[in-house]
Amino acid sequence: MSALPELQAALGGGLRGNEGPGLWALFSEPQAVAERRFAAYRRNVTGNWRSALASTYPVLAQLLGAQRFRELADQYIATYPSGSGDLNAYGGELASLLDASTLREALPYLPDIARLEWALLQAYGAADAADFDLAALAGVPAEAQAALRLHVWPAALLIASPWPLADIWQAHQLATNERDVALAGIDTAPSSEPRFALVGRSEGSVFAVSLNAGEAAFLHALQAAQPLAEAIATALAADNHFNPGATLQRLIALHTLTGFQENKNE
Amino acid sequence: MLSLSPSTTLPLAAGIGLRAPHHAQVLAGRPAVAWWEVHSENFFTAGGAPLAFLQAIREAYPVSLHGVGLSLGAVDMLFEAHLEKLAALVERIQPAAVSEHLCWSSAGAQHFNDLLPLPYTEAAIQQASARISRVQDRLQRQILVENVSSYLTFADSTMCEWDFLVAVAARSGCGILLDINNIYVSASNHGFAAKTYIDAIPAALVGEMHLAGFDHCDDFLIDTHGQPVHAPVWDLYAYALERLGPKPTLIEWDADIPSLAVLQGEAAKADRQLQRVEAGHVRAA
Known part of the structure; x- marks a missing residue:
């Protein structure tokens, strides 16, 4: 017993x-x-x-x-x-x-690919968020824009790695013959400067895309709740070719930005 | 509690287990299926495509939430967190039925993610009944509890499986989801008469039945859910319907999943048996 x-x-x-x-x-x-x-x-x-x-x-x-x-x-x-x-x-x-x-x-990039795939699964089931309201953004007076705080979708994950993780992941989404062609075009030697992969979800489908140093610095600053002007300055310090307008459009199109908040006290 | 009818709102017809390979087809084509059953855990997300899909299905069909991970017969600490996720899903989907398995799946802080048999003892009745009562209190509804198949029996057992199942239902006030294939598999593996099992189940406790296919492994049977329902299981189903009356019945298929048309063919077979018994019950009344 x-x-x-x-x-x-x-x-x-x-x-x-x-x-x-x-x-x-x-x-x-x-x-x-x-x-x-x-x-x-x-x-x-x-x-x-x-x-x-x-x-x-x-x-x-x-x-x-x-x-x-x-x-x-x-x-x-x-x-x-x-x-x-x-x-x-x-x-x-x-x-x-x-x-x-x-x-x-x-x-050598296997652990980072594992991090990326786990982040994709988390993004797949993460809570839904509102679409970014572009019309509302257009209505913000120019003098108030610098102090805006943009909201990043909480399950969006920025992964820094010496390898082009998003390019490798994207190639592996292709059929076998196309995949081999795509992989042959990717330089998998580790770079001394970090490369950035953004994991997110758009229309229910998860994705991994590459961000350049300026875009990544900008997104990282927004995730740290920096106001818009400060985040742009952070991004420009990382990459003096940083383009704020194009980056905002890209992150909104990727459903990585979900809204904003005016900071009336500043 | 024995006099209470199980509180499901499933239609008295054959439903189908809805699995990922058919999600897109069902969403786009809305095929003629009486109801769907899904595995609750696959929709334990905070949002995203899985939940959006299930909500869309729920708007068009009755849905049954069938859990595989609550581990009702275990004594570990993983239970409450799992129950909270189930409660959130039930609140969101408002399903026609909620069911789980009379088994254990976890020990200590470890989960085994399988439906493991319990010893048929008073201690196991107490443990499972307490957890089922807790689930029903939290969900504010009755659940159905399914008999699992087994390949082994325990030296500790002091009663037969059907007495154990009925005792748990009586003690906790839950309904029974009677899996006809599991009865057949266990009867074959342990050498008891399947009809004896069915004879022992009070008809009023049964809220749903399951049908599925099994496989042979050495000298015993495994409920792989990877085959059509076998002929002797259809015969046992006919016996169960005669004995217990018509019940909402699910076609389950989880491995080597065929086309939806094949599943609809199996459901049509079950529907013919249900209609025959229903007509007989009407005449008898």
Whole structure:
């Protein structure tokens, strides 16, 4: 006789490959039968986790190939237990696992691609936001514009990396032959200056696009709640070719800016 | 509580489990399907395409929310956070039915994301009933609880599965979602008579039935939901309808998902059986 918590802990250990000495005595079936049938549960559980990782990290799976991705998934499963009854929440630590993995030697941008794909999943289900009201912006008097605070969609994520993550991700959205052509045109050597990928969502579809240094500095300043004039100055300091009007249009078109607030006290 | 009829507003017809490969087709074509059931967890987002899709479906069809992750028979701490997400979804979708599985899926702080069988003991009845009551209090509605299939039984069990299921429903006031395929699979795996199981279920407790396909694995059956409903399961379904009366019935298919037309064909088969039994019940009355 074992209490429910002990029984479940013993089975849980067995499902994760840590069979305690008393496991087989829990079942009515003879051990040989129980071992085969318990293996079916273990296959289900492992299969569900592998599928969840493959679904969240399709570009990593393409980059690594089926066999190496499977090995990575199994290493993840052995290292990180699931913490939610929602399988969509499984896999958020894969970038950390890759940070310490020898897989980086051949493909050094793998951890950053993992960060990008996890951010895409978060953006996919993030709360909806209003469309930017351009007419309302046009109605703001010129003298009040400098103090405007523009609102950035909370799930928009700016990732800085030595590699062109957004270009790599976009190439992997293409069919196989086009993908190979697109990838051949991408310089994957790490750059000394960081490159920026913006993850967001537009009309329900998630995207990753490259931002230049000025655009990224501007967006980063807005995320830090800098008023418009200050954010423009920050962007110009990062890139003296920064174009405020074109950047505003681009970020609004990408649904990355959702609104603004006039600061009447300044 | 046994006299209460399960409080679903599902139509007395066959519905289909709605899965991602068919989302776009269903949204665009609004095919003739009586109702849809979705896995609640796939819509636990704060916003975005999944929720927008489900809201659009809900405007055109009755929707049943079927959970796979509440882990009703577990003793861990992951339950309340999951319940809050379910409550938000129920509030948003106002579904025709809410259901979960009579199983456990988690221990300690770890989740196994699978529907694992419970030992059939008084302690497990208490644990599951307490959680089901908590869910019903939080959602302010009755839920249906589904019998899962199993490949193993526990030495600790002191009663048979059907007595366990009925006891949990009686104690918690929940309804039963009777999965006919799971009864068939478990009966085959454990050597009991499937009809004995169905005979033991009070008709008034059953709010919904499930039908699906299984696969053979060595010398036992697994409910893979990757096949048409097997002939002996259709026979058992006919027996259950005769015994329990017509109930809203779902066609489930989760692996190697076929075209929607195939699923509609399976639903039409279930509808023919439902109509036959309904006509018989009307004559009898």
